[in-house]
Amino acid sequence: MTTIAFIGLGNMGNPMAANLVKSGYDVLGFDLVDDNLKTAGANGVKVVGDAASAVASADVVVTMLPAGKHVVSVYNDVVAKAKPGTLFIDSSTIDVDSARQAHAIAAENNMLSVDAPVSGGTVGAQAGTLTFMAGGAKDAFDKAEPILERMGKRSVHCGDSGAGQAAKICNNMILGVSMIAAAEAFVLGEKLGLSHQALFDVASTSSGQCWAITTNCPVPGPVPTSPANRDYKPGFAAALMLKDLKLAQEAAGSSGAQTPLGAQAAELFSRFEALGHGGEDFSGIINFLRDDAAK
Numbered sequence: 001m002t003t004i005a006f007i008g009l010g011n012m013g014n015p016m017a018a019n020l021v022k023s024g025y026d027v028l029g030f031d032l033v034d035d036n037l038k039t040a041g042a043n044g045v046k047v048v049g050d051a052a053s054a055v056a057s058a059d060v061v062v063t064m065l066p067a068g069k070h071v072v073s074v075y076n077d078v079v080a081k082a083k084p085g086t087l088f089i090d091s092s093t094i095d096v097d098s099a100r101q102a103h104a105i106a107a108e109n110n111m112l113s114v115d116a117p118v119s120g121g122t123v124g125a126q127a128g129t130l131t132f133m134a135g136g137a138k139d140a141f142d143k144a145e146p147i148l149e150r151m152g153k154r155s156v157h158c159g160d161s162g163a164g165q166a167a168k169i170c171n172n173m174i175l176g177v178s179m180i181a182a183a184e185a186f187v188l189g190e191k192l193g194l195s196h197q198a199l200f201d202v203a204s205t206s207s208g209q210c211w212a213i214t215t216n217c218p219v220p221g222p223v224p225t226s227p228a229n230r231d232y233k234p235g236f237a238a239a240l241m242l243k244d245l246k247l248a249q250e251a252a253g254s255s256g257a258q259t260p261l262g263a264q265a266a267e268l269f270s271r272f273e274a275l276g277h278g279g280e281d282f283s284g285i286i287n288f289l290r291d292d293a294a295k
């Protein structure tokens with residue numbers, strides 16, 4: 001039986017590990033937080049006392065950690081302790097440079113590695129419907145795909161090391177910018193006496209059409225399942241959108257790409273978060289844009 005070590009059993013990691021258990025894998029889990037270990041144990045994960053013990057007997061290691069520094073630090077601690085040829089899958093959302101560093105640590109120790117960040121949030125993690133965007137060698141991706149399929153519904157091989165992280169931050173930069181554009185349009189429409197429904201009916205079927213309007217519409221009414229109808233309870237929290245926009249800005253800086261709208265979106269979400277709205281769905285930015293605070 002394939003043994004999987006799962007390191008990082010937080011909001012995303014725990015339900016992902018639980019889906020691997022349900023699929024019949026032997027899953028060894030480690031996290032720094034006791035409550036997360038208790039949840040993992042209740043889900044059938046075999047909890048171990050440290051990351052190195054989880055990795056030693058594993059065929060595959062999945063990490064789901066907060067940021068690049070955590071991933072590089074865990075890789076530095078555990079990769080050399082794994083069996084040669086072990087597959088390392090990092091599904092955290094991290095900066096491209098750290099992702100490439102993690103791949104390099106794996107390669108130096110004769111391991112296979114894939115960066116495979118996800119889209120779909122905690123709801124997708126629970127339902128096993130995540131989308132994975134992966135970077136790494138083709139043979140590593142081919143080996144990872146059947147495991148990713150147990151935690152998600154789709155995985156796309158985007159290219160070599162770091163390509164999954166690159167795709168994730170580019171996609172989320174589009175999302176952050178388009179949500180602000182959609183929210184600004186509804187605010188302008190309000191000032192011009194246009195009903196939300198009228199603007200939705202036009203924009204959702206015209207050239208302004210985008211996910212921020214058709215699925216996550218920032219005003220209550222037109223899309224009953226959008227977070228605007230439940231007082232902007234996430235959904236996708238503004239703090240996580242800000243994290244991804246900052247990663248995109250870091251990558252733009254280091255690669256020399258011009259992303260003026262991405263920079264502006266990061267700035268607006270940063271001000272929105274500073275006012276205490278980081279826990280709201282990111283479509284709540286519309287309330288900030290209506291307000292004098294946005295001036």
Ligand code: NAD
Nearest residue numbers: 008009010011012013031032033064065066092093121122
């Ligand atoms: P989280 O904070 O709930 O979980 C991270 C876990 O990592 C925590 O339980 C923490 O204790 C653990 N951890 C940190 N350092 C560790 C170490 N050295 N060893 C073992 N465990 C360690 O975060 P999350 O919401 O599960 O997100 C995880 C990653 O997924 C992040 O990179 C995030 O950006 C990304 N992501 C989150 C969502 C979401 O909706 N929550 C969606 C897409 C992507």
